[in-house]
Amino acid sequence: MLIIKEKIESIIVESINKAIDDKRIDIPPVTNIKVEYPKDEKFGDYSTPFALESAKQLKKNPMEIASVISEYVSKNEFFEKVDVVRPGFLNLYISKKVLNEVAAEIISLSDSFGIIKKNNPERVNIEFVSANPTGPLNIVSARAAAVGDTLANLITAAGDIVDREFYINDYGNQVRLLGESVLSRYRTLNGIDNEFPEEGYRGDYIKDIASFINDKFKSEADSISDHAELVDFFAKKAIEYNVSGQKEVMSRFKVNYKQWFSERTLHEDGSVENTFSDLKDHGVLYEEEGKTFFKSTNFGDDKDRVVMREDGRPTYLLADIAYHRNKFKRGYSKVIDIWGPDHHGYIARLSGAVRALGYQESAFKVLIAQQVNLIANGELVKMSKRLGQFSTMADLIEEIGTDVARYFFVMRSMDSHLDFDLVLAKKESSENPVFYLQYAHARICSIFREAESRNFPYIKGVSDNTVFDSPETVALLKALSKYPEEIKDAAASLEPHRIGVFLLRLAQLFHRFYAENRVLIDDEAKRNSLLTVCDCVRIVIRNGLSLVGVNAPEKM
RNA sequence: GCGCCAGUAGCUCAGUGGAUAGAGCAACUGCCUUCUAAGCCGUAGGUCAGAGGUUCGAAUCCUCUCUGGCGCGCCA
Numbered sequence: 001m002l003i004i005k006e007k008i009e010s011i012i013v014e015s016i017n018k019a020i021d022d023k024r025i026d027i028p029p030v031t032n033i034k035v036e037y038p039k040d041e042k043f044g045d046y047s048t049p050f051a052l053e054s055a056k057q058l059k060k061n062p063m064e065i066a067s068v069i070s071e072y073v074s075k076n077e078f079f080e081k082v083d084v085v086r087p088g089f090l091n092l093y094i095s096k097k098v099l100n101e102v103a104a105e106i107i108s109l110s111d112s113f114g115i116i117k118k119n120n121p122e123r124v125n126i127e128f129v130s131a132n133p134t135g136p137l138n139i140v141s142a143r144a145a146a147v148g149d150t151l152a153n154l155i156t157a158a159g160d161i162v163d164r165e166f167y168i169n170d171y172g173n174q175v176r177l178l179g180e181s182v183l184s185r186y187r188t189l190n191g192i193d194n195e196f197p198e199e200g201y202r203g204d205y206i207k208d209i210a211s212f213i214n215d216k217f218k219s220e221a222d223s224i225s226d227h228a229e230l231v232d233f234f235a236k237k238a239i240e241y242n243v244s245g246q247k248e249v250m251s252r253f254k255v256n257y258k259q260w261f262s263e264r265t266l267h268e269d270g271s272v273e274n275t276f277s278d279l280k281d282h283g284v285l286y287e288e289e290g291k292t293f294f295k296s297t298n299f300g301d302d303k304d305r306v307v308m309r310e311d312g313r314p315t316y317l318l319a320d321i322a323y324h325r326n327k328f329k330r331g332y333s334k335v336i337d338i339w340g341p342d343h344h345g346y347i348a349r350l351s352g353a354v355r356a357l358g359y360q361e362s363a364f365k366v367l368i369a370q371q372v373n374l375i376a377n378g379e380l381v382k383m384s385k386r387l388g389q390f391s392t393m394a395d396l397i398e399e400i401g402t403d404v405a406r407y408f409f410v411m412r413s414m415d416s417h418l419d420f421d422l423v424l425a426k427k428e429s430s431e432n433p434v435f436y437l438q439y440a441h442a443r444i445c446s447i448f449r450e451a452e453s454r455n456f457p458y459i460k461g462v463s464d465n466t467v468f469d470s471p472e473t474v475a476l477l478k479a480l481s482k483y484p485e486e487i488k489d490a491a492a493s494l495e496p497h498r499i500g501v502f503l504l505r506l507a508q509l510f511h512r513f514y515a516e517n518r519v520l521i522d523d524e525a526k527r528n529s530l531l532t533v534c535d536c537v538r539i540v541i542r543n544g545l546s547l548v549g550v551n552a553p554e555k556m
Numbered sequence: 557g558c559g560c561c562a563g564u565a566g567c568u569c570a571g572u573g574g575a576u577a578g579a580g581c582a583a584c585u586g587c588c589u590u591c592u593a594a595g596c597c598g599u600a601g602g603u604c605a606g607a608g609g610u611u612c613g614a615a616u617c618c619u620c621u622c623u624g625g626c627g628c629g630c631c632a
Contacts, residue, residue, distance in 0.1 A: 036572060049574060052612070062612080087612075089575070132632065169632055263632090291630065302558070306630045316632050344560045345627045370561060371625065375568090412569065417562060417625060419569090421581095432594085433580060439594050447591045454591090489572080501570060504579075515587095515596040534591095556594065 001116060002105060005485045007078065008046050008092065009035050015072035016050070024068045027058060037482075044083060044091030045478055051088040062088025094478070096468045102481040106536040107461050114487050114543050118159030125327050126152045128338035129250070130167040133239045134178045135203055137249055137393040140340050143418065144369045145393070146409035146549065148338045149255045150496040153547040158491035160334075163258040166250075167323060170239050171263045172316065177201065179235025185210035186221070186234065209238045249394050253402050254549045266322045272314050275322035276307065284356040294321075299352025321353040328359055336494070337366045338414075344368050367494060369414045376422045400425045403550045407434040410548045411500035433504060437541065438553050440507040444538040445554040447519050451531065456520060458531045467529040472513035476533060479506050483540050487547075496548075503544045510537050 009032065017029050038047045051066035058065060066084040073090070074082040081093040106113045128148025129141045137145075149164065156162045169175075181200035185207050188194065196202075213221060217237060224230045243260065250257065266272050276292075279285050284295045285307065292308035294317070307318040327335050335354075339346070347366045354364045374381035396405055404425050411433065412418050425432065451458060467473050483502070490498040519530040542552040 034572090036574075039571090039575070039577080043575065047574090049613095052574075055612075085575080087575085134632095172632060174632055302628080309630050311630095313630085315630060317630095320632090341561070341626050343627080343632095347560085368561075373625095415561060416569070419567090421568070435594050436580080439592080443592055443595080450591045493572090497570085501579085504570095508579080511595055512597095514591085518591070520591050556592075 001109065001113070001484050002102070003116070003484050003488065004094065004098070004102075004481050005035055005046065009033060011076055011078060012048055012050070012069070012073060012090075015069055015076075018072050019068055025054075025058060025060075025065060027054060038089075038091065041475070043085065043089065044081075045094050047089050047091045049089055051090060055088065066090045094481070096465050096474075099468060099474070099477040099481065100463060100465060103463055103477060103532055103536050104461055106480060106539055107532065110539055111543065113539060114483050114547075115157050116159045116484060116488060122160045122333045123331055124152075124155055124160050124162045124334045124336065125165055125330075125332040126155070126162060126336045126338070127165045127167055127327075129246075130169070131246065132169050132174060133242045133246070134174055134201055135242060136205055137246055139372050139374060139393060139396060139420070140369070142253070142393040142396055142405060143372050143409045144338050144340070145250060145253050145255050146406040147369055147414055147496055149253075150406070150410050150499070150548050151336075151338075151491075151494060153549070154487060154491040154496055154499065157487050157547060160491075163332075164256065165327075166246075166257045166260045168239070168243060168260055168262050168264075170243075171267055171319065175235045175239065176231055178238050179231040179233070181206050182209050182213065182238045183231055183234045186213055189214055206238075209241050212241055213237050245394075249397065252397055253393070253406070261323070263319055263323065266319055266326065267314075271322045271326055272319055275325050276314070276318060278325070278357060279307070279321070279353070282356050282358065284353075294349070294353060294356070296349040296352045299348065299355055301348040301352055305349050317349060317353075320350060321357075324350065324354055324364065325357055328354075328357075328363070333363060335364045337364075338369055339366055341368055341370050365494065367414060370417045372409075372418045372420050374422055375419050381422065403438075404432065404434045406549045407437070407500060410496055411504070413495065413497045434550065435556070436511075437503055437507045437545065438551070439556055440510045441538060441541045441545070441552045442554060442556040443514060444510070444534045444541075447534055448531070448538075451520055454520065456527065458535075459528055460532070460535070463529040463532040464525045465529075467526055467533065470513075470517055472509070472516050473530075473533055476506075476509045476513050476537060479509050480536050480540050483544070499544055499547055503541060503548070506537065506540065506544070510541075 012033055012035065013030055016025070016033070019025050020027060020029055033048060033050050034053070035046050035048050038044055051062040051069065054065060055062040063084060063086065066088045070082045070084050070090055073079065073092070078095060078098055079092050080095040083089075083091040083093075085091055109115075126148060128144045129137070131137050131141050152162045152164050177197060177200060180197045181202075184194050184196045184200065189207075189210050200206075213234065221230070221233060224233055247260070276285075279294060284298065285292050286295065287293070290310040291306050293304040294307045296305050297303060305317055306315055307321070308314055324335060351361065351364055351366065355361055399422070408420060408425055409418070448458070468477070486498060486502045490496060513533075517530060519527065519534060521527050521530070545552045
């Protein structure tokens with residue numbers, strides 16, 4: 001697939017090197033150069049500030065340098081126009097011929113337009129949500145799910161091989177506590193007097209789990225007499241129940257994990273112990289007061305961390321190191337985690353451990369998806385786990401639907417603390433950006449339906465340059481041509497929101513085009529070209545929305 | 557006290573060191589006998605939290621200050 005920005009970069013680099021060969025400018029050959037999108041279209045479709053940046057080194061006026069380069073660049077038929085503009089920008093306008101080629105490419109590739117092939121694809125593991133299996137998923141999980149899944153789609157489209165993963169923390173104190181909480185509710189259900197554990201989970205869902213066990217596993221439960229064993233039984237059943245609920249919600253949210261990875265297995269198959277000795281072999285452990293510490297301060301952490309307690313039990317950190325070691329041992333060359341904001345302090349120690357085990361720093365990346373506030377009617381909605389509140393992800397899907405929820409989360413940068421306006425999101429109106437986008441798609445489908453009913457033929461891949469006279473058409477095609485590089489950039493920078501922003505801009509350009517250009521006109525050649533443009537927009541919106549996990553409706 | 561994230565239009569947010577800082581919503585206008593008005597055109601709205609610095613050029617990079625959120629466990 002043609003990635004225009006890359007093509008332009010190579011044209012400019014070539015031109016500069018030619019100018020150097022011709023002794024027109026006196027610098028060492030260049031290998032790469034900055035090409036950017038001007039803010040204002042009157043400054044071209046692409047521009048390079050190379051002359052400005054090299055002026056000092058060359059001790060020359062940037063305008064002079066730029067005009068020398070422009071002599072070489074303008075010979076290329078890729079561009080319609082090359083401008084040299086004060087104080088030294090080189091502004092490039094791509095030719096209509098290129099736009100026509102882009103349109104042809106979109107039509108012929110269709111669903112696979114935007115999918116980039118890489119010669120050496122990386123194997124990428126992306127882990128997101130990984131909420132505790134002690135209860136239902138909440139709103140923050142929904143954000144992580146939307147962002148993580150979209151990012152996985154983007155990286156896949158950019159040519160790598162991506163697996164999605166969910167880490168189940170089914171080990172440790174909280175699990176026992178969960179077991180005890182459910183056991184207590186179970187006993188109450190059966191009329192047995194008991195005391196609820198002090199730190200236990202008090203949500204109503206615990207009662208649901210208790211009655212679930214009562215319905216399905218009563219005889220099995222009642223046959224266990226040993227208390228620890230009984231708690232363990234309840235804990236296991238509760239985790240199964242919760243995880244299966246989480247799986248169900250994720251699938252409704254259109255997230256398909258390759259693997260749900262159980263922490264417990266790391267303890268049972270010796271991975272945790274092996275990781276411990278592995279770290280020891282790397283010389284990053286030391287003992288003090290009977291505990292074993294990981295020297296995380298060597299890796300930028302602010303203090304060393306205990307990995308093995310005095311009584312020989314591993315800490316959560318050690319299990320987590322074992323988990324990430326496991327990911328690398330499974331052959332992933334890149335491991336990405338998306339965490340909640342409350343875990344950012346944990347990054348230094350874990351990425352330190354990954355490095356201590358000999359993996360590249362760049363191979364492990366933790367992204368933090370910032371907090372989500374729910375707003376309704378201008379008021380902050382408290383996220384308590386009480387009834388009637390919009391606390392769970394399932395409620396959110398129920399209330400506003402997967403499409404709206406996913407788009408809302410994806411259109412914002414992960415770094416921003418998000419105010420999620422429930423009332424706005426629920427509105428099926430122009431106030432909701434998701435509908436704005438979907439409406440563009442539905443409108444195009446409607447044009448094609450109408451064309452069919454009027455017996456207007458549409459011949460794919462045949463287009464006439466004259467339609468490029470309309471400024472709206474040109475703007476639209478230029479935007480479409482940037483879709484592949486948008487995917488590449490969004491994947492490389494791990495910023496899925498870019499695609500959401502891109503699609504909104506595209507929809508806007510289409511609505512503007514629609515208002516100014518009647519498609520179903522009598523002139524057959526021109527009509528076919530306009531239909532081609534519409535088809536291109538339809539394809540890119542559909543492909544883009546599918547990356548975000550949002551449906552592209554044919555009618556609204 | 558230390559660390560992470562944020563502070564951009566009335567609100568929610570985009571903005572890759574570049575040129576006159578943008579969008580959606582809200583407000584005020586105008587546009588449906590013509591392919592979907594869930595749309596389009598226009599107007600108004602800004603000390604990019606503040607102060608220094610680096611640079612030919614800073615919302616963007618650095619330092620400090622202020623404000624908000626979160627974290628600083630041998631919990632997970």
